Amino acid sequence: MRLWTARVGDEWGHKCAVCGSESTPNAHHLENRNTCRALRYDPMNGVLLCPSHHKFGKDSAHKGGIWFADWLRRNHPGQLEYVLAHRNDDINLNDRATLAKIETYLQAPCHMETPLGPFVTLAMALSPDSDPEPVQPAPTPEPAVQEQPQTKEANANESNPADNG
Numbered sequence: 820m821r822l823w824t825a826r827v828g829d830e831w832g833h834k835c836a837v838c839g840s841e842s843t844p845n846a847h848h849l850e851n852r853n854t855c856r857a858l859r860y861d862p863m864n865g866v867l868l869c870p871s872h873h874k875f876g877k878d879s880a881h882k883g884g885i886w887f888a889d890w891l892r893r894n895h896p897g898q899l900e901y902v903l904a905h906r907n908d909d910i911n912l913n914d915r916a917t918l919a920k921i922e923t924y925l926q927a928p929c930h931m932e933t934p935l936g937p938f939v940t941l942a943m944a945l946s947p948d949s950d951p952e953p954v955q956p957a958p959t960p961e962p963a964v965q966e967q968p969q970t971k972e973a974n975a976n977e978s979n980p981a982d983n984g
Contacts, residue, residue: 820852822925823860831867837878837890840869847873847880849891849902857908860921861941863901866891905942920945 827846834841844867850858858864872879880887891899911917924944 822922823862823865826862826925827865827867830862830865834867835869835872836866836894837872838869840871842869844869845873849898850906855906856912857905857910857942858902859912860925861905862925863898863905863941866895866898908942910945917945 824846828844831844833844835844846865847868848858849864849866852859852864855864866880868880874881877883878886878890888899921941921944924941
């Protein structure tokens with residue numbers, strides 16, 4: 820777990836993903852590491868959180884599961900899609916070769932400008948393909964632009980269909 824924790828910290832820049840705090844961040848598994856062996860060591864199944872957003876605050880991953888799932892959906896949809904797509908994958912953690920590949924993957928340096936992208940996922944590294952291509956997660960959605968109500972001046976400049984006839 821130490822390698823996984825260190826890798827998640829590196830990928831998130833050692834800051835809370837929610838608030839940006841650098842105060843004692845904790846690596847949090849999105850999908851439970853004990854019930855989902857396939858994602859146990861996958862950094863895509865992790866997010867770095869300050870203590871308040873990890874376990875102790877109302878808006879935390881442990882106490883506010885619905886809040887946290889919604890935050891993840893809005894802010895990191897590609898990561899959420901990845902975890903949902905791979906949560907039922909089969910992985911043999913008793914196989915020494917698989918464990919060696921995981922260890923090598925977790926020790927590889929991260930060269931990421933933004934958290935979790937572009938990257939080669941653990942699922943890709945464990946696939947039979949020898950040279951997986953890096954992928955970019957789905958972009959974070961842009962905030963919705965709200966239309967501004969028209970002013971009286973703008974309405975005065977528009978022609979009135981009743982005046983035409």
